[in-house]
Amino acid sequence: MNPATLRYAAAGIGALVLIALPLGLPDYSHYVLSLWALTTIAAIGLNLTFGYVGQISLGQAAFVGIGAYVTALLTTRGWPLLAAYVLAFAACFALGSGLGYPALRARRPLLPFITLAFGTFVFLVFRNEDWLTGGIYGINRVPRPSLFGLSTAAPLGFYYFCLFNLVVVTAAVWWLRRSPWGRAFAALRANPLRAEAVGIDTRLYTLIAIALGAALGGVAGVLYAALLQYVDPTPFSLTMSVSLLLMVVMGGSGRSLGPFLGAAAAVVLPEGLRFAQNYYLLGYALAVILLMAFWPAGLMGLFDRLLTMVMKLSAASAKAPP
Amino acid sequence: MTALLSVNNLTRRFGRRAAVDAVSFEIAPGEILGVVGPGGSGKSILFDCILGRLAPSAGEVRLDGRPVTGMRARDMSRLGVARTFQRAQLFPQLTVRDNLIAAGQERRGSLWSRLVGPPDAGLADTAAEMIAFFRLDGLAVQTAGNLSEGQQKLLDIAMAFMARPRLVVLDEPATDLDETVREPLRERLRAINAQAGTTFVIIERNLDFMASLVTHLLVLAEGRVVALGDVQSVLASGMLASDDG
Numbered sequence: 001m002n003p004a005t006l007r008y009a010a011a012g013i014g015a016l017v018l019i020a021l022p023l024g025l026p027d028y029s030h031y032v033l034s035l036w037a038l039t040t041i042a043a044i045g046l047n048l049t050f051g052y053v054g055q056i057s058l059g060q061a062a063f064v065g066i067g068a069y070v071t072a073l074l075t076t077r078g079w080p081l082l083a084a085y086v087l088a089f090a091a092c093f094a095l096g097s098g099l100g101y102p103a104l105r106a107r108r109p110l111l112p113f114i115t116l117a118f119g120t121f122v123f124l125v126f127r128n129e130d131w132l133t134g135g136i137y138g139i140n141r142v143p144r145p146s147l148f149g150l151s152t153a154a155p156l157g158f159y160y161f162c163l164f165n166l167v168v169v170t171a172a173v174w175w176l177r178r179s180p181w182g183r184a185f186a187a188l189r190a191n192p193l194r195a196e197a198v199g200i201d202t203r204l205y206t207l208i209a210i211a212l213g214a215a216l217g218g219v220a221g222v223l224y225a226a227l228l229q230y231v232d233p234t235p236f237s238l239t240m241s242v243s244l245l246l247m248v249v250m251g252g253s254g255r256s257l258g259p260f261l262g263a264a265a266a267v268v269l270p271e272g273l274r275f276a277q278n279y280y281l282l283g284y285a286l287a288v289i290l291l292m293a294f295w296p297a298g299l300m301g302l303f304d305r306l307l308t309m310v311m312k313l314s315a316a317s318a319k320a321p322p
Numbered sequence: 323m324t325a326l327l328s329v330n331n332l333t334r335r336f337g338r339r340a341a342v343d344a345v346s347f348e349i350a351p352g353e354i355l356g357v358v359g360p361g362g363s364g365k366s367i368l369f370d371c372i373l374g375r376l377a378p379s380a381g382e383v384r385l386d387g388r389p390v391t392g393m394r395a396r397d398m399s400r401l402g403v404a405r406t407f408q409r410a411q412l413f414p415q416l417t418v419r420d421n422l423i424a425a426g427q428e429r430r431g432s433l434w435s436r437l438v439g440p441p442d443a444g445l446a447d448t449a450a451e452m453i454a455f456f457r458l459d460g461l462a463v464q465t466a467g468n469l470s471e472g473q474q475k476l477l478d479i480a481m482a483f484m485a486r487p488r489l490v491v492l493d494e495p496a497t498d499l500d501e502t503v504r505e506p507l508r509e510r511l512r513a514i515n516a517q518a519g520t521t522f523v524i525i526e527r528n529l530d531f532m533a534s535l536v537t538h539l540l541v542l543a544e545g546r547v548v549a550l551g552d553v554q555s556v557l558a559s560g561m562l563a564s565d566d567g
């Protein structure tokens with residue numbers, strides 16, 4: 001089997017596992033898996049910004065928050081969820097480009113500071129503009145959508161809805177990555193001087209990656225509001241932005257599967273290790289530090305190493321005389 | 323006939339020293355201009371100023387008679403000007419084929435078509451041609467960073483031709499190359515010049531490589547033009563004897 005076929009097969013098996021996984025598990029685990037799926041979408045967005053074009057954003061939580069509030073505001077007024085998707089995506093895309101544009105005109109890396117300020121500003125708007133956002137009480141009774149007459153009100157149904165979103169986003173990013181745009185992202189990251197010399201508009205492509213990354217944060221926010229069925233300002237703070245960045249790094253920045261693993265380590269693992277209680281956070285912090293020190297390529301890098309080791313071993317044993 | 327490229331009193335200073343000092347020359351379509359001069363005489367800086375990598379301190383560059391002084395590298399590329407680098411500049415993590423396609427894709431279709439269109443931007447065949455033409459056979463899916471120095475240099479040169487440029491500026495194409503590839507490379511450049519009418523400006527310290535390829539010569543010393551004209555007259559003037567860098 002050639003590598004491409006192998007990869008499609010692995011993706012298919014992965015999808016089947018994700019479909020079968022929640023069956024027989026309690027409702028609460030469906031909630032956790034839904035949270036994982038939408039967190040993965042936010043991390044995939046950040047992986048575009050950080051992993052593909054190397055720009056640090058400390059404001060991903062703000063885009064998730066904007067997606068969530070847009071959804072809460074629209075759907076509680078009777079608008080369909082589709083409208084929330086469109087508005088969240090468009091608003092976050094526009095805001096992402098609006099932040100990226102001045103940042104990329106500066107000589108020094110400005111984006112971390114601009115996104116940090118933006119994140120704080122958005123958080124304060126959520127908390128203080130009661131007339132719009134409900135202030136610290138937030139917005140309640142966000143409805144869950146029905147698809148083709150199927151309600152997603154039950155936790156399992158909603159998980160499948162999140163999974164469907166994740167599949168669509170993954171397919172779109174897969175397409176993006178192998179398109180000339182993806183090649184331009186990789187090229188400007190690898191050698192901006194050469195990229196400009198062959199006519200690649202490095203600033204425009206970087207801006208596109210930042211804007212798309214922000215827009216995927218918005219999409220994750222749509223799902224977040226519908227999952228919890230209420231929104232309040234608390235989760236959309238710097239903590240979420242930083243932990244999303246850590247997920248990307250931990251999974252392996254720039255790697256397609258990185259966000260899946262990073263989000264699993266941050267969202268699912270703590271639930272499985274509940275008995276460890278607060279020690280989990282300590283262990284997680286320690287794991288991040290160790291991983292960064294010894295495998296800066298993240299979990300995917302680790303996986304690559306294991307794979308080459310296994311291949312070498314199997315090649316050696318195949319060569320050995322019987 | 324208007325010159326394809328004309329350079330007028332181009333100067334680039336670093337502090338008080340002028341690395342390029344009031345250089346002027348013209349090149350007509352289809353000509354091959356060789357730029358020679360000892361190490362440090364300002365050849366690469368001259369190229370960088372013409373191609374938008376460095377802003378000139380004074381002077382003017384015109385393409386087809388239109389001023390392009392200080393224009394960004396990528397806009398020069400859109401106007402059909404391509405370049406190679408003295409030290410190969412590749413996308414080391416990408417494959418040889420992707421390096422080539424990346425070098426041509428921005429001149430194909432619109433931004434939108436580059437997202438929704440075919441992943442190879444319709445350049446797979448051109449890339450394959452270049453791979454064969456520049457003797458990189460069998461290396462299409464190799465990672466560029468893993469090539470030998472000479473292969474990297476050839477790939478760097480091949481990349482310049484992906485967008486079917488009108489003017490190609492080559493910075494020491496033969497210098498890092500094996501003896502065995504120099505001659506074929508010269509033949510290939512000559513063939514492209516003859517078939518497509520592509521204009522070249524070539525820096526090269528290897529005079530043997532240069533002498534039988536170029537139509538005109540420009541001799542630089544300490545940033546100044548000391549001789550300029552067609553090959554025979556410059557060679558006859560004897561200005562080259564002391565400049566064999």
Ligand SMILES: Nc1ncnc2c1ncn2[C@@H]1O[C@H](COP(=O)(O)OP(=O)(O)OP(=O)(O)O)[C@@H](O)[C@H]1O
Binds near residue numbers: 361
């Ligand atoms: N960034 C810089 N700051 C100051 N001086 C510079 C800078 N870059 C180049 N120079 C000087 O400009 C002069 C011309 O350099 P350039 O690279 O153009 O030489 P060259 O003719 O290409 O030489 P070579 O044959 O060795 O490639 C050199 O004396 C060099 O030291």
Ligand SMILES: [Mg+2]
Binds near residue numbers: 365366367408
């Ligand atoms: Mg030089």
